[in-house]
Each structure stands twice: as structure tokens, then as C-alpha cells.
Amino acid sequence: MAEIKASVHYGGNDFFIGIGPGGHSQIMETNGDRGSAATPIELLLVALGGCTGSDIVDILRKKRQQVSDYRIEVRGERRTDFPRSFKTIHVRHFIKGHDISEAAVKQAVDLSDSKYCSVAATLRPSAEISVSYEIIQEEVAPSMCGESA
Secondary structure (H helix, E strand, C coil), rough: CCCCCCCCEEECEEEEEEEECCCCCEEEEECCCCCCECHHHHHHHHHHHHHHHHHHHHHHCCCCCCCEEEEEEEEECCCCCCCCCEEEEEEEEEEECCCCHHHHHHHHHHHHHHHHHHHHHHHHCCCCCEEEEEEEECCCCCCCCCCCC
């Protein structure tokens, strides 16, 4: 079993500084009305997007897919009763590139969701997680080689 250690320090005025094992810091706030930094619950959604995104990029790279842009939107609905955990979370992948294979994307999304993403596996016992994807095919610009003016 691999242990990961992080620390969180109170910075005053409802701000906290989280420090990961690599020494990188992340500012958080607990006053969500202010909107000066992400709240801990918002960072859970960001962590889910980053976890599944890294899986999918890696899988698509191995499948030799030419991804030029990739964005993940993560939406969550929280319960009204405390501790107000997530009830549902939806992860939507937007993958852009030339000649992207739908079969490759579907397999990458399914593998990340069901097997590889540890953040999804951690959240899944209490939250229903759904996933979807959209492929945006890029057109290749015609080549100027061999053309005469």
C-alpha cells in the first residue's frame, strides 16, 4: 500500500494552503461567496477531471490519435443534507483532432471511468458518475506543395 501525505495550513480569513508531497501549494478558501480561490469541494471536481484526462490522453497517445485540443467539463450536484456530498457527477470530454477514431475515444473514456481513474473510484461509492464525450474533427488545410502561382 502506497501512502501519500499532504498538509494543509490555515492562512487566515477563510483561506487554506494545501501542500502536496512534491511541495507544490494550492490555495483554497472556504468562503465560497467571495470567489477568490477554489473551495475544497470544487477541487474534487478538478481532481476528477485531471485524473480521467491524464488517463485518456495517455490511452489516445498509445493509439496514435492526433489530439490537438482536449477539454473536460465536470459538473456535480450535491445533496442538501450534511455533509452535502456529491449525489451525481457528470464528466464530459471534448476531444479535437484530425481523423480521431470514435472507437478509440470510447474505449479510452470507458477504461478511464471503469478501471484507471482513482479519483472516480474514490468518489463512486457515494456519487453516481456519468460520462460522455464529443469528438470535434479538424479539417486538414490543403497543402501548398507543388502548386504554381
